[in-house]
Amino acid sequence: MQFSSRLIEKAVDAFATLPGIGRKTALRLVLHLLKQEKVITGQFTSAVAAMRDGIKECSTCHNYSDNDECQICADPRRERAVVCVVEGVRDLMAIEDTSQYRGLYHILGGVISPIEGVGPGELNIDSLVQRAQKDEIKEVIMAISPTIEGETTIYYLTKKLQPLGIQITVIARGVAFGGDLEYADEVTLGRSIVARVPYESK
Amino acid sequence: MQFSSRLIEKAVDAFATLPGIGRKTALRLVLHLLKQEKVITGQFTSAVAAMRDGIKECSTCHNYSDNDECQICADPRRERAVVCVVEGVRDLMAIEDTSQYRGLYHILGGVISPIEGVGPGELNIDSLVQRAQKDEIKEVIMAISPTIEGETTIYYLTKKLQPLGIQITVIARGVAFGGDLEYADEVTLGRSIVARVPYESK
Numbered sequence: 001m002q003f004s005s006r007l008i009e010k011a012v013d014a015f016a017t018l019p020g021i022g023r024k025t026a027l028r029l030v031l032h033l034l035k036q037e038k039v040i041t042g043q044f045t046s047a048v049a050a051m052r053d054g055i056k057e058c059s060t061c062h063n064y065s066d067n068d069e070c071q072i073c074a075d076p077r078r079e080r081a082v083v084c085v086v087e088g089v090r091d092l093m094a095i096e097d098t099s100q101y102r103g104l105y106h107i108l109g110g111v112i113s114p115i116e117g118v119g120p121g122e123l124n125i126d127s128l129v130q131r132a133q134k135d136e137i138k139e140v141i142m143a144i145s146p147t148i149e150g151e152t153t154i155y156y157l158t159k160k161l162q163p164l165g166i167q168i169t170v171i172a173r174g175v176a177f178g179g180d181l182e183y184a185d186e187v188t189l190g191r192s193i194v195a196r197v198p199y200e201s202k
Numbered sequence: 203m204q205f206s207s208r209l210i211e212k213a214v215d216a217f218a219t220l221p222g223i224g225r226k227t228a229l230r231l232v233l234h235l236l237k238q239e240k241v242i243t244g245q246f247t248s249a250v251a252a253m254r255d256g257i258k259e260c261s262t263c264h265n266y267s268d269n270d271e272c273q274i275c276a277d278p279r280r281e282r283a284v285v286c287v288v289e290g291v292r293d294l295m296a297i298e299d300t301s302q303y304r305g306l307y308h309i310l311g312g313v314i315s316p317i318e319g320v321g322p323g324e325l326n327i328d329s330l331v332q333r334a335q336k337d338e339i340k341e342v343i344m345a346i347s348p349t350i351e352g353e354t355t356i357y358y359l360t361k362k363l364q365p366l367g368i369q370i371t372v373i374a375r376g377v378a379f380g381g382d383l384e385y386a387d388e389v390t391l392g393r394s395i396v397a398r399v400p401y402e403s404k
Contacts, residue, residue, distance in 0.1 A: 001295065001299060002295065002298045003295070004265055004266065004267065004272050004274055004294075004295075004298075005257065005266050005267055005268050005272070005273070006268055007252060007253040007256050007257055007268050008253055008257070008266060010249045010252070010253065011249050011250050011252075011253035011254075013249070014245065014246045014249035014250055015246075015250075017246070018231050018234060018235075018246075019230060019231070019234050020227065020230070021231075025222065027292075027295075028221060028222070029220050029221070029223075030250075030253065031291060031292065032220060032221050033220075033253075034253075034254065034257060038254055038255065040219075041250060041251065041253075041254035041255075042251070042254075043216065044216045044217075044219070044220075044250070045247040045250050047212045047213050047216035048213050048216060048217075048232075048243060048246070048247050049243065049244070049247045050209060050212070050213075051209040051210055051212065051213035051232065051235075051236075051243075052213075052235055052236065052240055052243035052244075053240065054209050055207065055209055055210065055236060063206055064206065064207050064210060065206065065207055066207050066208055066209050070206050071206045071207070072206055089233065090229075090233065092206075093204065093205070093206075093229075096204045096206075097203060097204055
């Protein structure tokens with residue numbers, strides 16, 4: 001693709017670094033912005049820059065947050081004795097969208113994967129154990145993708161948390177094995193949380 | 203979709219204003235940026251803002267440009283006696299990508315469309331006539347979509363330019379190269395039979 005403007009070329013390159021956006025799509029987005037008033041692009045870049053500069057990590061559950069404590073942890077209506085462990089923010093959002101769960105969350109930041117060099121030390125596991133020791137948590141729900149790495153992570157967490165007298169549950173396996181959690185439909189995902197069962201380590 | 207962060211929500215809304223980007227895709231882009239270093243988002247927003255703030259319109263051909271005169275008009279190697287009239291910048295870029303054309307361009311900014319309220323006054327027609335009067339233009343190529351509005355526009359431009367002694371040509375219309383004849387639409391196929399040309403073996 002040939003550009004008669006370096007400014008357009010650089011903006012196209014910038015959009016094309018985003019996942020799923022090729023240079024043809026990037027050009028369409030750039031030409032769209034050029035057709036609008038300048039203030040529209042200003043609003044767009046401001047919102048994106050403010051988001052990246054201002055975003056914090058919740059000191060309790062590691063969720064993305066506008067403050068030191070996220071909206072969910074700060075909400076007095078949430079059940080504080082139940083913590084749902086998820087791999088990432090998208091899983092948290094997927095569960096929130098089902099409106100089936102009123103407890104708190106803990107974001108691991110991934111799963112244990114020796115192949116990809118992710119050990120327990122790379123994940124937010126210590127802070128989960130600390131929460132379990134400090135706060136009055138009675139139940140920890142494992143809402144982790146049912147993959148080999150996910151199962152390993154659940155096993156590891158159970159060994160850490162069960163001695164603290166916490167009940168470990170796993171979301172019901174209505175979710176297809178080998179499937180990514182974020183692609184499950186809302187009904188299946190919601191029912192999986194409601195129909196959670198005690199975890200039995202094999 | 204529920205967000206635990208207003209900053210993320212605003213950034214998702216911003217991306218979702220772009221054409222072809224829904225809120226799920228927008229969220230994917232935002233979470234991608236959050237995973238990267240802050241400087242990456244800075245580079246992204248700078249490139250987009252610089253593009254929108256810095257872009258100019260070429261005073262000759264109305265192409266997007268970094269300067270008052272675009273790269274094509276400023277290029278001494280381009281043939282200056284031929285001007286190719288296109289509806290928009292994307293058409294210009296599509297023709298440039300073929301590497302088959304070495305003349306100049308003129309961007310109309312659309313086609314005459316009474317239904318959509320676009321008259322000759324809304325398009326860059328006066329400046330084309332001025333170019334034709336002032337510069338040594340011998341040929342104007344109409345590279346305009348063969349629609350009813352396009353044909354009307356070509357007819358209107360021809361009436362304006364022909365009295366100035368300029369040769370008017372239209373890009374060849376017919377069956378696409380490499381395309382199956384049976385899939386060509388009736389109008390195209392019918393017209394390409396009527397407008398058949400002598401075969402020249404190469």
